[in-house]
Amino acid sequence: MSVLVYADASQNGKIKKASLEATTLAHQIASKLNDKVVVILYKGNEESKQKLSQAGAHKIINITNDIPELSDFSVTAKLIQKYIASENASTVVLSYDNQGKAVGAYLAGLLNCGIAPAVTSLLEADNSTLRFRKNVFSGKAFATISLSGDKKIVCLLPNSIPVQTSANSSAEITDVTESAPAKNKVTIKSVEKTTSGDKIPLPEAELVVSGGRGLKGPENWGIIEELAKALGAATACSRPVADAHWRPHHEHVGQTGLAIRPNLYIAIGISGAIQHLAGVSGSKTIVVINTDKEAPFFKAADYGIVGDAFEVVPKLTEAIKKFKATQQ
Numbered sequence: 001m002s003v004l005v006y007a008d009a010s011q012n013g014k015i016k017k018a019s020l021e022a023t024t025l026a027h028q029i030a031s032k033l034n035d036k037v038v039v040i041l042y043k044g045n046e047e048s049k050q051k052l053s054q055a056g057a058h059k060i061i062n063i064t065n066d067i068p069e070l071s072d073f074s075v076t077a078k079l080i081q082k083y084i085a086s087e088n089a090s091t092v093v094l095s096y097d098n099q100g101k102a103v104g105a106y107l108a109g110l111l112n113c114g115i116a117p118a119v120t121s122l123l124e125a126d127n128s129t130l131r132f133r134k135n136v137f138s139g140k141a142f143a144t145i146s147l148s149g150d151k152k153i154v155c156l157l158p159n160s161i162p163v164q165t166s167a168n169s170s171a172e173i174t175d176v177t178e179s180a181p182a183k184n185k186v187t188i189k190s191v192e193k194t195t196s197g198d199k200i201p202l203p204e205a206e207l208v209v210s211g212g213r214g215l216k217g218p219e220n221w222g223i224i225e226e227l228a229k230a231l232g233a234a235t236a237c238s239r240p241v242a243d244a245h246w247r248p249h250h251e252h253v254g255q256t257g258l259a260i261r262p263n264l265y266i267a268i269g270i271s272g273a274i275q276h277l278a279g280v281s282g283s284k285t286i287v288v289i290n291t292d293k294e295a296p297f298f299k300a301a302d303y304g305i306v307g308d309a310f311e312v313v314p315k316l317t318e319a320i321k322k323f324k325a326t327q328q
């Protein structure tokens, strides 16, 4: 039997951190069940294959050709269904991102099986049941989800588990060409991919600099971007900032935005409402800069600076630049 992972690297050939996390979880499940981890990789480069192998894949099937129909997630689900049969898979692990949420739901419908969405860790696994933990009530409590039945689908919340980097470095790798599994009701005429240039994608970032309403307006975001650039960090924001169109919505973190778990989260001019904390409280180290010493965020902070962002942040940026210059 096997545990199957679907990893889409078609954007630029590079594997996403979220797919490596899904492979790590698949390896944890497979180790308990004495199963193999099979990754269906879509257009991955050599480095992707190596990283998947290190994260625990025993077998990697790399689809090398373009299949535009896969931008319809119901088609992706059908493709995975085909490999579930050929690889004798009992469990499918997906990342709980936009693609995984949709593909997981379609797949659960096709297979008529249970799905565990947004899990954060594996608790137990035996041949009949898998048990996972997930956050509920904005991270204030945990729930245990059990899956039983012949087929099981698990969606892992990104940044919930560290990526394994040395499980196995000799996965069996096969390059294949595939065709779209079924005729669709929707015809895809062309696919345009967005590029974020050299910016670090927020869900993948290890360092994040985030701004809130305390920044007063979009014209002041230069100090956030300068600090992020000096650190090599991604930028994020609170929800009111995105709602006011000061920043794009894909930067909004929290209960209704992205959930991130970087190594360092610097919150500038953000009060620390429970809905914001729901998306960032898993960060390894939290630094808060706020004029109000009573701001709730200080309770969740590892380091706090009570001060005006417009004075503190440029000084911090300068200090980081100077420090980096001494390291070269």
Ligand SMILES: Cc1cc2nc3c(=O)[nH]c(=O)nc-3n(C[C@H](O)[C@H](O)[C@H](O)COP(=O)(O)OP(=O)(O)OC[C@H]3O[C@@H](n4cnc5c(N)ncnc54)[C@H](O)[C@@H]3O)c2cc1C
Residues within 6 Å of the ligand: 211, 212, 213, 214, 215, 237, 238, 239, 240, 241, 252, 253, 254, 255, 256, 257, 268, 269, 270, 271, 272, 273, 274, 275, 276, 279, 289, 290, 291, 292, 295, 307, 308, 309, 310
């Ligand atoms: C159902 C629901 C879902 C929600 N989901 C989310 C979510 O996903 N993400 C999210 O962020 N919010 C979410 N919210 C909104 C949330 O409740 C808060 O209103 C929001 O997080 C506040 O944003 P803020 O901290 O940027 O602004 P504010 O609460 O206005 O805080 C601004 C902070 O900046 C400080 N400040 C002011 N001037 C300066 C200065 N010069 N230097 C330094 N600090 C300064 C102030 O002291 C204050 O603490 C949700 C709300 C609801 C009801």
